[in-house]
Amino acid sequence: KRIVILVSGNGSNAQAIIDQCEQGKINGEVVAVVSNKASAFALKRAQAHHIEAVCIPHQDFVSREAFDAFLLHKVQEFRPDLVVLAGFMRILSPAFVDALSTKLLNIHPSLLPKYPGLNTHQRAIENGDTEHGSSVHFVTAELDGGPVVLQSKVAIHPHDTAQTLAQRLAQTEWQIYPRVVEWFCDGRLVFDGKHLSFDGSEV
Numbered sequence: 001k002r003i004v005i006l007v008s009g010n011g012s013n014a015q016a017i018i019d020q021c022e023q024g025k026i027n028g029e030v031v032a033v034v035s036n037k038a039s040a041f042a043l044k045r046a047q048a049h050h051i052e053a054v055c056i057p058h059q060d061f062v063s064r065e066a067f068d069a070f071l072l073h074k075v076q077e078f079r080p081d082l083v084v085l086a087g088f089m090r091i092l093s094p095a096f097v098d099a100l101s102t103k104l105l106n107i108h109p110s111l112l113p114k115y116p117g118l119n120t121h122q123r124a125i126e127n128g129d130t131e132h133g134s135s136v137h138f139v140t141a142e143l144d145g146g147p148v149v150l151q152s153k154v155a156i157h158p159h160d161t162a163q164t165l166a167q168r169l170a171q172t173e174w175q176i177y178p179r180v181v182e183w184f185c186d187g188r189l190v191f192d193g194k195h196l197s198f199d200g201s202e203v
Ligand code: GRF
Pocket: 009, 010, 011, 012, 013, 014, 086, 087, 088, 107, 108, 109, 134, 170, 173
């Protein structure tokens, strides 16, 4: 399966997926890493693995729609079976999501439906939560609202800061995101834009 990963930053989740593809644990190949930020370390990671690294600076476009249209065109050129958002920090317009909706995954650092949006670690701490997590979900037009496939959980410790919590959570993301990508590439996980099924049964 052909996988395109969209990033904006460090790319540790992208790295976990690239590694597992190379190790044969995922029946797929990362054919491109696309960033809206030239400074994203994820682009260097891609280059180190001889994967095409593409930068499309969003500020070069007059509107979100114009950027998204160009991004979609670029992504489609790679003929992806799966598009993985891994720390891609831009909200995607409905036209983009609709065009890819059966094959668009995201990871969000909260136990969805809790805390859609930004600053999730801080919000979980301030709310007095005892646990926190990350959710891998299909992307729909609703922000962080598509069906959740898999979640990881970590305990929140009394002295946790947003940073220490984020670091602990990241390790769990590197476990769950590649697993979901594996299931998708093996045809076990199917999303028709409305319903999610796993091994042929609706979830
Ligand atoms: C992750 O915490 C993910 O949950 C969020 O952005 C972060 C990306 O980290 N969507 P990285 O760029 O994969 O290291």
